[in-house]
Amino acid sequence: MATDLLEMTEEQREIRNLARDFALKEIAPYIADWDAKAYFEPSIVKKMGDLGFLGMLLPEEYDGLGVDTSTYLIALEEIAVVDASAAVLMSVHNSLPTQMILQFGDEAQRERFLKPMARGEMLGAFALSEPEAGSDAAALTTQAVRDGAAWVLNGTKSWVTSGSHAGAILAMARTDSRDDRKGARGIGTFIVTPDLPGFHVGKKEDKLGLRSSPTVQLNFDNLRVPTDNLLGDPSMGFIYAMQSLENGRLGIAAQAIGIARAALEAATAYAGERIQFKTPIREFQAIQFKLADMATRIAASRSLLHSAARAKDRGENVTQASSMAKLFASETAMFATNQAVQIFGGYGYVKDYPVERLFRDAKVTEIYEGTSEIQRIVIARELYASD
Ligand SMILES: Cc1cc2nc3c(=O)[nH]c(=O)nc-3n(C[C@H](O)[C@H](O)[C@H](O)COP(=O)(O)OP(=O)(O)OC[C@H]3O[C@@H](n4cnc5c(N)ncnc54)[C@H](O)[C@@H]3O)c2cc1C
Numbered sequence: 001m002a003t004d005l006l007e008m009t010e011e012q013r014e015i016r017n018l019a020r021d022f023a024l025k026e027i028a029p030y031i032a033d034w035d036a037k038a039y040f041e042p043s044i045v046k047k048m049g050d051l052g053f054l055g056m057l058l059p060e061e062y063d064g065l066g067v068d069t070s071t072y073l074i075a076l077e078e079i080a081v082v083d084a085s086a087a088v089l090m091s092v093h094n095s096l097p098t099q100m101i102l103q104f105g106d107e108a109q110r111e112r113f114l115k116p117m118a119r120g121e122m123l124g125a126f127a128l129s130e131p132e133a134g135s136d137a138a139a140l141t142t143q144a145v146r147d148g149a150a151w152v153l154n155g156t157k158s159w160v161t162s163g164s165h166a167g168a169i170l171a172m173a174r175t176d177s178r179d180d181r182k183g184a185r186g187i188g189t190f191i192v193t194p195d196l197p198g199f200h201v202g203k204k205e206d207k208l209g210l211r212s213s214p215t216v217q218l219n220f221d222n223l224r225v226p227t228d229n230l231l232g233d234p235s236m237g238f239i240y241a242m243q244s245l246e247n248g249r250l251g252i253a254a255q256a257i258g259i260a261r262a263a264l265e266a267a268t269a270y271a272g273e274r275i276q277f278k279t280p281i282r283e284f285q286a287i288q289f290k291l292a293d294m295a296t297r298i299a300a301s302r303s304l305l306h307s308a309a310r311a312k313d314r315g316e317n318v319t320q321a322s323s324m325a326k327l328f329a330s331e332t333a334m335f336a337t338n339q340a341v342q343i344f345g346g347y348g349y350v351k352d353y354p355v356e357r358l359f360r361d362a363k364v365t366e367i368y369e370g371t372s373e374i375q376r377i378v379i380a381r382e383l384y385a386s387d
Contacts, residue, residue, distance in 0.1 A: 049120015
C-alpha cells in the first residue's frame with residue numbers, strides 16, 4: 001500500500017470514490033479498444049457532467065460543485081489512474097475554458113455558457129497554440145478584425161484538445177493591427193462556437209499516446225464571431241490565457257500523478273506474481289528499489305501539488321508552485337512508467353498489459369501546457385521575481 005500523504009475530508013473521500021467507480025465502470029472495460037482505434041466516446045462527456053466532474057470549480061449558481069482545488073485534483077487523479085485521455089478532457093474543461101469565462105467573462109456569457117458546460121451538455125476547449133507558435137505562444141498570428149457587430153477571425157489553431165467535439169472553444173487571436181504589433185498585449189480571447197460561419201475542424205493528430213482524446217487543428221476562414229463572444233478586454237486575452245494556465249498546470253500534474261500511480265499499482269501486483277529463479281521478482285532488491293523510487297516520487301509529487309492547490313485557494317501567487325508541481329509530476333510519470341515497463345520485462349513491451357499504454361500516455365505531460373524546459377524557465381524566473 002503506497003502512502004498518499006493526503007489527509008482527506010469525508011467529502012473528498014466520497015468524491016474520490018465516485019470518480020473511481022465512474023472510471024472503472026464506464027471507461028476501464030473499453031480503454032484498450034479505444035486506445036487501439038484512437039476512438040473518442042462522446043457519451044462520457046454527459047456522464048461526467050451528470051456526476052459533477054465538469055463543473056467542479058464552478059459555483060453552485062452555475063450548476064457547479066463549487067469544491068476547492070484539492071478536491072478537484074483528487075477526482076482528476078482518480079480518473080487519470082484509469083484513463084489519461086478522459087483526464088485531459090476533464091482537466092482542460094475545468095481549468096481553462098470554464099475558469100476563463102467565470103473569471104474574465106461578463107454575466108451574459110457566464111449565464112449562456114457555464115451551466116451547459118457544468119452539466120456536460122457543452123464541452124470546452126482551449127485554442128492558443130498554432131503551427132508556428134508553441135512555447136512562444138505570443139507569436140501567434142491568427143488575426144481578428146472588427147467588422148460591425150462581429151470580429152472576423154482568420155488563421156489556424158493547432159493541437160486543440162477536444163476541439164472536434166467542443167461547443168465552446170476559447171481561442172486567442174491578434175486584435176492589434178498588422179502595422180502596429182503590440183506583442184502579448186495585442187491579443188484577444190474569443191468564445192468560438194462550432195456553428196459560426198467559417199469554422200472548420202481540420203486534421204486530427206495521430207498520436208503516440210492519449211489516443212482516445214481527440215487533438216485537432218481548427219481552421220478559421222473569415223470566421224464571424226459576434227462581439228458578444230469577446231472575453232473581457234480585447235488586448236488582454238493572452239494575459240488571461242497565461243493566468244489560466246497556472247490552473248491548467250495543476251490539472252496536468254494530477255493527471256501525471258494518476259498515470260504514475262497506475263504504473264506503480266500494475267508493477268507492484270505483477271512483481272508479486274511473476275516468478276523467476278523460483279522466486280517472485282518482488283523479492284529481488286533491484287525490483288524493490290524501483291518500486292520504492294516510484295512510490296517516493298509519486299508521494300513527493302502529490303505533496304507539491306496539494307500544497308500548491310491550498311496556496312491557490314488561499315489567494316496566493318502560485319506561478320512557481322504550479323510549474324514545480326507540473327514539472328516534477330510529469331517527470332515522475334515518465335520515470336514511473338519507464339520503471340514499470342522494465343519490471344514487466346518483455347510483457348511490458350506489448351499491449352496485453354496496461355503499462356505499455358501508460359508509458360505512451362505519460363510522455364505528453366512533459367510537453368503540453370508548457371514543456372519541462374518552459375516550466376524550468378518559469379521556476380527560475382520566479383527566483384528573481386522579488387529582486
Ligand atoms: C496531445 C497534445 C494536446 C495539446 N493540447 C493543446 C490544447 O488543448 N490547446 C493548446 O493551445 N495547445 C495544446 N497543445 C500544444 C502544446 O501546448 C505545445 O505542443 C507545447 O506548448 C510546445 O509547443 P511546440 O509543440 O510548438 O514545441 P516548441 O515550442 O517548438 O518546442 C520544441 C522544443 O524546444 C524547446 N524550447 C522552446 N523554447 C525554448 C526556450 N526558450 N528555452 C529552452 N527550450 C525551449 C521546447 O521545450 C521543446 O523541447 C497540445 C499538444 C499536444 C501534444
